[in-house]
Amino acid sequence: MTGRGLVRSLADDLRRHLRHLAAGGAGIAVSIVGLVFFLGLGLGVREVLLGEIFPMDRLEVHRPATDLSLLAIKIELGKDTLDQARLAELAAIDGVAAVYPKMRLLVPATATGGESLLGAGMQTELVADGVDPDLVADAVGDPFHDPVLDPAALPDQCLSDRDCPAGAACVAPSSFATGRCREVIPVIVSEHMVELYNGAFRRAYRLPKVDPEALIGLGLEVRFGASSLRPTSGRVLAERLRLVGYSDAAIPLGLTMPLGFVRRINDELGPSGAADGYHSAVLTLSSKDAAHRVVAAAERLGLEVRDTGARRAASLMAVLLAVVGLVGAVILAVSALHVMHVFALLTVLRRREIAVMRAVGASQGSVRLLLVTEAAVVGLAAGAVGVATARGLGWLTDRVAESGLSDLPFAPETLFAFPAWLLAGGVAVAVLCCVLGALGPVLLATAADPADGLAGG
Amino acid sequence: MIRIADLHKRYADSRREVLRGVDLVVANGEIVSLVGRSGCGKTTLLNIVGGLDRRWRGTVEVAGRSLAGLDDRSLARYRRDQVGMVFQAYHLLEHLSCVENVALAGRFASARGAAGARVERARAEELLELVGLRTAADLRPGRLSGGERQRVAIARALFNRPSLLLLDEPTGNLDTETGAEILALLGELHAGGGLTVLAATHDAAIEAAGGRCLRLESGSVTADEEAAP
Numbered sequence: 295m296t297g298r299g300l301v302r303s304l305a306d307d308l309r310r311h312l313r314h315l316a317a318g319g320a321g322i323a324v325s326i327v328g329l330v331f332f333l334g335l336g337l338g339v340r341e342v343l344l345g346e347i348f349p350m351d352r353l354e355v356h357r358p359a360t361d362l363s364l365l366a367i368k369i370e371l372g373k374d375t376l377d378q379a380r381l382a383e384l385a386a387i388d389g390v391a392a393v394y395p396k397m398r399l400l401v402p403a404t405a406t407g408g409e410s411l412l413g414a415g416m417q418t419e420l421v422a423d424g425v426d427p428d429l430v431a432d433a434v435g436d437p438f439h440d441p442v443l444d445p446a447a448l449p450d451q452c453l454s455d456r457d458c459p460a461g462a463a464c465v466a467p468s469s470f471a472t473g474r475c476r477e478v479i480p481v482i483v484s485e486h487m488v489e490l491y492n493g494a495f496r497r498a499y500r501l502p503k504v505d506p507e508a509l510i511g512l513g514l515e516v517r518f519g520a521s522s523l524r525p526t527s528g529r530v531l532a533e534r535l536r537l538v539g540y541s542d543a544a545i546p547l548g549l550t551m552p553l554g555f556v557r558r559i560n561d562e563l564g565p566s567g568a569a570d571g572y573h574s575a576v577l578t579l580s581s582k583d584a585a586h587r588v589v590a591a592a593e594r595l596g597l598e599v600r601d602t603g604a605r606r607a608a609s610l611m612a613v614l615l616a617v618v619g620l621v622g623a624v625i626l627a628v629s630a631l632h633v634m635h636v637f638a639l640l641t642v643l644r645r646r647e648i649a650v651m652r653a654v655g656a657s658q659g660s661v662r663l664l665l666v667t668e669a670a671v672v673g674l675a676a677g678a679v680g681v682a683t684a685r686g687l688g689w690l691t692d693r694v695a696e697s698g699l700s701d702l703p704f705a706p707e708t709l710f711a712f713p714a715w716l717l718a719g720g721v722a723v724a725v726l727c728c729v730l731g732a733l734g735p736v737l738l739a740t741a742a743d744p745a746d747g748l749a750g751g
Numbered sequence: 752m753i754r755i756a757d758l759h760k761r762y763a764d765s766r767r768e769v770l771r772g773v774d775l776v777v778a779n780g781e782i783v784s785l786v787g788r789s790g791c792g793k794t795t796l797l798n799i800v801g802g803l804d805r806r807w808r809g810t811v812e813v814a815g816r817s818l819a820g821l822d823d824r825s826l827a828r829y830r831r832d833q834v835g836m837v838f839q840a841y842h843l844l845e846h847l848s849c850v851e852n853v854a855l856a857g858r859f860a861s862a863r864g865a866a867g868a869r870v871e872r873a874r875a876e877e878l879l880e881l882v883g884l885r886t887a888a889d890l891r892p893g894r895l896s897g898g899e900r901q902r903v904a905i906a907r908a909l910f911n912r913p914s915l916l917l918l919d920e921p922t923g924n925l926d927t928e929t930g931a932e933i934l935a936l937l938g939e940l941h942a943g944g945g946l947t948v949l950a951a952t953h954d955a956a957i958e959a960a961g962g963r964c965l966r967l968e969s970g971s972v973t974a975d976e977e978a979a980p
Binding site: 299649651652654655658659744745748 | 795798801803804805806823824826827828830831832836838840842843844846847855856857858859860868907910911
């Protein structure tokens with residue numbers, strides 16, 4: 295049978311049996327809607343859980359300290375830091391794409407600022423970590439650079455910011471001291487901090503709700519070595535910090551600064567050895583599937599994975615996706631039976647037609663090709679409609695959820711993920727179900743001799 | 752040449768043999784009428800010779816080739832290239848126009864044998880012209896009378912220039928006048944060029960037109976004689 299002959303016969307048949315075929319395809323389309331919608335929902339929720347709330351594309355490992363409990367106090371014994379050799383071992387683990395060390399700020403610090411936004415200045419103790427700017431380069435980019443790597447020559451004395459060049463600020467450790475021009479230190483925060491602020495915190499303190507984007511550029515005066523919790527007597531270093539962006543690699547509560555800057559502050563103002571090792575390391579994974587392998591290897595190195603619930607969330611999602619897939623498969627199987635029934639009916643109705651085609655020279659193979667292609671076309675159309683409808687329903691659900699979840703912290707932009715493989719897979723499964731459903735009746739109908747079909751026996 | 756020897760056929764749902772040891776030789780270009788009562792095996796014999804029925808016992812050779820040894824694809828090619836068949840019930844496809852019905856075999860030609868849509872349509876129109884239905888080319892068979900449908904069926908049978916034409920009661924559903932027209936048409940076709948014709952019929956006129964008449968009774972050939980003029 296030629297391609298042209300196939301197309302002509304196909305067009306004739308589809309036109310003629312449109313209602314029957316549409317009835318068969320509708321069942322498959324509905325099943326594909328259910329399958330793609332729920333798998334998309336599962337994948338979307340998984341993406342949010344493992345990508346934002348419990349990131350699984352990276353892991354943070356640290357060296358557990360041995361503690362000695364003494365009444366309510368725990369006394370740390372031994373080192374809990376990672377040295378360069380240990381970082382190199384981590385980088386060599388199969389499945390680890392890159393290693394980014396982190397260092398805690400081990401110096402007390404206070405931060406003040408926020409007048410322009412909140413109406414009154416606020417002062418708080420500062421909790422901070424230092425991370426390698428490369429870790430957040432994708433999310434924040436150039437503004438989050440390490441000033442220690444490329445220090446600028448700045449005037450020693452100033453009275454206000456106007457006396458300092460662009461990118462620098464006039465800061466003084468106390469209101470009585472002379473100001474010095476210092477390069478403004480870029481910091482990033484986690485978006486969850488803003489969500490928490492906009493949720494319960496602002497309500498408790500009757501503060502205005504803030505737009506995360508409007509906070510970019512917010513400046514804070516920080517005094518390293520000073521604390522409002524307990525008296526300090528050492529040297530105090532004043533710096534100006536500026537918020538340059540958000541990243542889920544930032545610590546959940548506190549500020550995240552360039553690693554080199556934190557190392558320098560720890561070195562200058564911290565206890566002895568405070569800048570010698572790293573407190574943890576973020577491992578980016580070559581794939582999410584590598585997580586279990588990397589966790590096992592890190593544990594063999596005596597390190598502990600900071601478990602944010604990711605593993606439990608991943609297991610839960612795997613079970614949920616399996617259940618969704620199973621239910622979808624059952625629905626599809628029922629739909630395939632429906633298609634089988636429709637095609638069985640159609641082939642009975644077309645028994646004489648099939649016999650005539652064979653009488654004028656069509657082989658069994660040609661007729662089978664024609665009928666199975668018909669089924670595939672029906673599956674293709676049903677799959678496309680099903681996938682498009684599932685995406686539409688997903689969009690609609692997002693819009694409904696948007697209004698209901700807007701005040702919740704961690705509210706995602708979308709609850710769905712429709713990767714290309716899911717959409718293509720949805721269509722492919724529809725085609726497969728239609729072809730499999732039609733195959734039995736088609737084989738049966740074409741097995742008979744043309745004489746039987748013409749006789750109606 | 753058609754050579755049939757010791758041909759037996761029994762349907763699966765019957766204990767009775769429809770054909771019981773039929774022996775027959777038909778020369779190229781011969782017109783042979785198969786006559787006999789309903790159920791005597793005429794249509795079954797035509798179906799077997801036409802390659803529409805594969806479940807039988809015996810020997811059937813057409814142009815020196817045994818039909819028993821042909822697989823489905825070869826048998827399909829045989830039906831398409833060598834045989835033209837006209838059925839008592841016409842068996843035209845109602846969703847296709849007359850010209851599409853006539854050219855139906857073209858859809859199932861192999862890629863090498865495909866002639867192209869325009870050539871196929873031209874051939875189908877030429878055949879409709881031959882049977883006097885050129886103006887009905889784009890009509891559906893449902894709009895035609897019984898005689899016209901039979902003409903379309905004849906045109907379809909001739910589409911691939913067969914060497915063997917099998918006719919199953921070609922005038923069985925027609926009035927006398929239309930039957931005579933069909934008969935005249937078949938006479939012209941045969942006169943046109945060496946077509947071997949095997950026709951199952953009750954029609955005395957066809958019997959008379961054929962050079963030879965075979966009588967089938969209860970699945971056996973009981974008489975093989977020159978047709979009465």
